[in-house]
Amino acid sequence: MRSWLAIDSDSDFSLDNIPFGIVSPLIKRGHWDDEPRAAVAIGEYILDLKKLFDYYYTQGKSGHAVNKFDHLFSCVIGYDTCKYGDVFTRSTLNDFASLGRAAHRQVREGIQVLLREDTPYPQVLKDDQLLRSTAICLRKDVEMHLPFAIGDYTDFYAGYHHAFAVGEMFRGAANAIQPNYNHLPVGYHGRASSIGVAACGSAAITRPVGQILLDPSAEVRKPTTAPSRKLDFELELGCFICVPPDQAGARVDVGEADEHIFGYVLLNDWSARDIQAWEYVPLGPFNSKNFATTISPWVVLADALEPFRAKGIPNQGPTPIQDYLKEDREESCFDIKLEVDLIAGDNATTICRTSSTNLMWSFPQMIAHHTLGGCALRSGDLLGSGTISGPNEGESGSLLELSRNGTKDVLLAGMESRTFLKDGDEVVLRGYCKSAAGVRVGFGECRGKVYPAK
CATH class of the missing domain: 3.90.850.10 (Fumarylacetoacetase-like, C-terminal domain)
Structure with a gap:
């Protein structure tokens, strides 16, 4: 798979990977954002999943994004009940992990579809400059946290x-x-x-x-x-x-x-x-x-x-x-x-x-x-x-x-x-x-x- 993002061929974080982590993005004032949240690494970038889903909640209710996201994340996010939508806003991956392998697979594959060079949904992220500037930043501009609350x-x-x-x-x-x-x-x-x-x-x-x-x-x-x-x-x-x-x-x-x-x-x-x-x-x-x-x-x-x-x-x-x-x-x-x-x-x-x-x-x-x-x-x-x-x-x-x-x-x-x-x-x-x-x-x-x- 090839991405519309520029990814070095020697990058560990290819489109075939999509690893998950917990980040705090660096904001313009020079301080770390006080709300760690889930993200995925893609080349030299990160895709902020909290920003991605926040955008849905603010824009999707008026019909702007519902159909675009429904195909990709239907098993994870319930649009009316918000049953699982906030797992990516939390400071660890524990709740997302508890959804099971089928959910992890659905989310990973959905993100790959969004980032593919030939994505069938370019309007969701690729061509949406506002969302891209909000949800995508360089990996060097985030602080990493423990991905899980480790009990044992x-x-x-x-x-x-x-x-x-x-x-x-x-x-x-x-x-x-x-x-x-x-x-x-x-x-x-x-x-x-x-x-x-x-x-x-x-x-x-x-x-x-x-x-x-x-x-x-x-x-x-x-x-x-x-x-x-x-x-x-x-x-x-x-x-x-x-x-x-x-x-x-x-x-x-x-x-x-x-x-x-x-x-x-x-x-x-x-x-x-x-x-x-x-x-x-x-x-x-x-x-x-x-x-x-x-x-x-x-x-x-x-x-x-x-x-x-x-x-x-x-x-x-x-x-x-x-x-x-x-x-x-x-x-x-x-x-x-x-x-x-x-x-x-x-x-x-x-x-x-x-x-x-x-x-x-x-x-x-x-x-x-x-x-x-x-x-x-x-x-x-x-x-x-x-x-x-x-x-x-x-x-x-x-x-x-x-x-x-x-x-x-x-x-x-x-x-x-x-x-x-x-x-x-x-x-x-x-x-x-x-x-x-x-x-x-x-x-x-x-x-x-x-x-x-x-």
């Missing part, structure tokens, strides 16, 4: 090569993978309150303070409380949940779990490896993980990724997979190209290139396992994939792997090197899919910059 956050450990590399590092190759890993998606509950986005530029990540065991070989193990010396990033995918009201609290079958997925983001689950090494036995990470998680601000709808389905890593276990985790299709994940840049000073170095096909467990399997025992999911819940790494050099999604836990220097541009992150370092995650025909669907950037401990 669960981080999984589905990246097989990362799990093997870290296990081999600490337990040896023979015991690298724990016995349960091949039978279930391992996960733990994270901290939703520390999830953020980069509103403008990079998210500010304050170096965490925690208990650290400086000498693990000492006869008497006595920790010290200090800023983390081994601050790390983790390259992950995030999945936002949508639960229609009539399905709240239900156990989700793996074959129906796709209907509970609103969309996907890039996710950086920042980690303090030295704090983690001391605290994680026996209950897992706590302060080493709960200080910051950064996501990309634009949510790519599940439908936009459907053309890019691919096979993930097959189950590695010696025994058959449990019935409740068996999927009918082989192409259970997406071929998303993932990259990580580390910016030190004025120089950026791409230190990782990998793919989401390195996940062993799919998000539908994670959802089926998550709800197996009766745990209810809610719209806006966030699931993390776990660190995504490949089997080869340069495919590791964390400095823990790249530096072999600080024993090997990672060489950067400008004669710099790192084992773990220093204050002032900036980490940029990128991800995109691209078809043989050149169709590109991407996530934009997930950026975070490290600042000194308080």
Whole structure:
């Protein structure tokens, strides 16, 4: 598809994408609008959905726009009752997500029709200069907000090569993978309150303070409380949940779990490896993980990724997979190209290139396992994939792997090197899919910059 808006061929936000986010447009007085609202990204622009529907409500009642919008948004907006029309005026996407996949699909396809070069409704937006000047602005002129009110956050450990590399590092190759890993998606509950986005530029990540065991070989193990010396990033995918009201609290079958997925983001689950090494036995990470998680601000709808389905890593276990985790299709994940840049000073170095096909467990399997025992999911819940790494050099999604836990220097541009992150370092995650025909669907950037401990 081609748009009447000018869109660069390398843009993540093509007409085939239409990702959703929450924005505050910049107004002429130089202050942010105090009403965050829903928008979609298209090339270097955003389409403000609140302005779009406000225009309908003010103009449509006199017959000016009713017929034009009726075909596009009839399943979402009730013109007389206004049943769903205000979901795009709210400061999160939770209510829109709760309408279900059919509604998300209808809205996305309707917006694509409005923006198509050969749109059958040019009078609705393309040729309406007043509406265009009101509802369309540059992405650089908006502040981004968290797209959802996130009630719960669960981080999984589905990246097989990362799990093997870290296990081999600490337990040896023979015991690298724990016995349960091949039978279930391992996960733990994270901290939703520390999830953020980069509103403008990079998210500010304050170096965490925690208990650290400086000498693990000492006869008497006595920790010290200090800023983390081994601050790390983790390259992950995030999945936002949508639960229609009539399905709240239900156990989700793996074959129906796709209907509970609103969309996907890039996710950086920042980690303090030295704090983690001391605290994680026996209950897992706590302060080493709960200080910051950064996501990309634009949510790519599940439908936009459907053309890019691919096979993930097959189950590695010696025994058959449990019935409740068996999927009918082989192409259970997406071929998303993932990259990580580390910016030190004025120089950026791409230190990782990998793919989401390195996940062993799919998000539908994670959802089926998550709800197996009766745990209810809610719209806006966030699931993390776990660190995504490949089997080869340069495919590791964390400095823990790249530096072999600080024993090997990672060489950067400008004669710099790192084992773990220093204050002032900036980490940029990128991800995109691209078809043989050149169709590109991407996530934009997930950026975070490290600042000194308080």
